[in-house]
Amino acid sequence: MTDVESKMYSMDAAYKPFPTFAEWASRTSVDTGRWNRYSAAIQSRSGSSAEALRKAREVVKRAAAIDTGAIEGLYDVDRGFTFTVAMETAAWEVKLAEKGEHVRPLFEAQMRAYDYVLDQATQSEPISEAAIRELHKVVCGAQETYRVITGLGFREQALPKGRYKVSPNHVMHTRDGETHSYAPVDVTPVEMARLMNEIRSDAFQQAHPVMQAAYAHYAFVVIHPFADGNGRVARALASIFTYRSISMPIMILSEHKNDYLDALEAADGGEYQGFVDFMLSRALDTMTLVEESLQGTQAPSIDEESDAIEKLYRTKGGYTQEQVDQAGEQLFDTIQEEFQKVIISSTKQSIHGDASSINGPRSLPDSSHRLQLTTPKSLHIQFNSNAPASASVFREIAFWLPKDASGSDDVQLVISYGTHIVSIDDEREIAFAARMDDLIPSISGVLQIRISLFVDRFVGEMLKELRVLAERALRGQR
Numbered sequence: 001m002t003d004v005e006s007k008m009y010s011m012d013a014a015y016k017p018f019p020t021f022a023e024w025a026s027r028t029s030v031d032t033g034r035w036n037r038y039s040a041a042i043q044s045r046s047g048s049s050a051e052a053l054r055k056a057r058e059v060v061k062r063a064a065a066i067d068t069g070a071i072e073g074l075y076d077v078d079r080g081f082t083f084t085v086a087m088e089t090a091a092w093e094v095k096l097a098e099k100g101e102h103v104r105p106l107f108e109a110q111m112r113a114y115d116y117v118l119d120q121a122t123q124s125e126p127i128s129e130a131a132i133r134e135l136h137k138v139v140c141g142a143q144e145t146y147r148v149i150t151g152l153g154f155r156e157q158a159l160p161k162g163r164y165k166v167s168p169n170h171v172m173h174t175r176d177g178e179t180h181s182y183a184p185v186d187v188t189p190v191e192m193a194r195l196m197n198e199i200r201s202d203a204f205q206q207a208h209p210v211m212q213a214a215y216a217h218y219a220f221v222v223i224h225p226f227a228d229g230n231g232r233v234a235r236a237l238a239s240i241f242t243y244r245s246i247s248m249p250i251m252i253l254s255e256h257k258n259d260y261l262d263a264l265e266a267a268d269g270g271e272y273q274g275f276v277d278f279m280l281s282r283a284l285d286t287m288t289l290v291e292e293s294l295q296g297t298q299a300p301s302i303d304e305e306s307d308a309i310e311k312l313y314r315t316k317g318g319y320t321q322e323q324v325d326q327a328g329e330q331l332f333d334t335i336q337e338e339f340q341k342v343i344i345s346s347t348k349q350s351i352h353g354d355a356s357s358i359n360g361p362r363s364l365p366d367s368s369h370r371l372q373l374t375t376p377k378s379l380h381i382q383f384n385s386n387a388p389a390s391a392s393v394f395r396e397i398a399f400w401l402p403k404d405a406s407g408s409d410d411v412q413l414v415i416s417y418g419t420h421i422v423s424i425d426d427e428r429e430i431a432f433a434a435r436m437d438d439l440i441p442s443i444s445g446v447l448q449i450r451i452s453l454f455v456d457r458f459v460g461e462m463l464k465e466l467r468v469l470a471e472r473a474l475r476g477q478r
Helices: 003-013 021-026 032-043 050-071 079-087 092-098 103-121 129-139 188-200 209-223 230-246 254-268 273-298 302-312 321-346 445-477
Strands: 145-150 153-158 351-359 377-385 391-402 410-416 429-435
Touching: 021 209, 032 230, 032 273, 050 079, 050 103, 050 230, 050 254, 050 273, 079 092, 092 103, 103 129, 103 230, 129 188, 129 230, 188 209, 209 230, 209 254, 209 273, 230 273, 254 273, 321 351, 321 377, 321 391, 321 410, 321 445, 351 445, 377 445, 391 445, 429 445
Parallel strands: none
Antiparallel strands: 145 153, 351 377, 377 391, 391 410, 410 429
């Protein structure tokens, strides 16, 4: 007998059978007050749609599925990665692929395992050994080999799926270097039969789901009936009981690994309560996450609300409000330049004119229009005549921009004659209108001609008024 074989036989002898459920229950309890508070929160969301509830449960299932393999060291995860996969955020598949081509098949197998235990949970029959062997086949569906120690050292061997172990599978803990004894090969079928009897007992059937989950999980890992994959099977097995109670799996994440192993080791020493408390905490985590997800489905959608806000900055014609402002600014500058050109050409020795920009228009827009978003301004046109025929005329031209502009909506030029603020209800003269599609992307040729004709007419009318006032002034001097 080799040293390795000798050690394996001594480890077989050190195997400590799992407790009966009666012994387990007599030394543990579940904080039902906490459980009831959390489950009541879930019940309060009973009005949520079936689809919302399905999506919320899918999140915890995906989190449990991706992290169950990480706990076994099949790949590494972190919180960000788990969140990405669980929430199916953008590029989650890319992130999954970056972990290695072996990871996705493992994840998908673990997802199928949780679907399988959900099917088991909905059946009225007690769990059977055949069902557990099938669960092992499912959860290890993407795994072809496992690492085993032989007289020649570690070797990769084909993984027998759905069959109990044929070689000892005692393990050495990497944390403390101690070797842990599991059920000997010849005892494994007997211990699995005993576990099924305990699970079928009336006491177990009437127990709290957390008590059931903790006991079934612990007893199963004490036996360690399969060559590999026992941890993944145990976590899926435990979820049958939470599925039956709250319709969701128990979610043990990679970040819980140290606490998880500590609780299991304490249970090996007879301190079972710590593992029950650990499983309760994980069940509460699961319910909290689902409840939070359901709240999210009833909250306003971030994408929808942000899109709606963004639409406020676009008009029905597809223009941004900035584009509308730029169109109004372009029209303002073009008309001001045209006025200045015409004023220069019409200036005589006795006449002075000016076209200047002023802040704060005295003409307030109607409900379909607005002023410029930055500093609203108007165009102030003034003509003066010299003594003895002294006179002055002025106009203020405000530029009103359409609030919800399409190509056919107008930028309106509104005339004010006096010095007072013109209210929305007052009569105003719309002297000129330019369509948006004549302004964007640039002023059209037709609009340019219209502007020239408008300014000529406008200046002619102001000069006519100036003449009349100048004549009156001159008569008054005689």
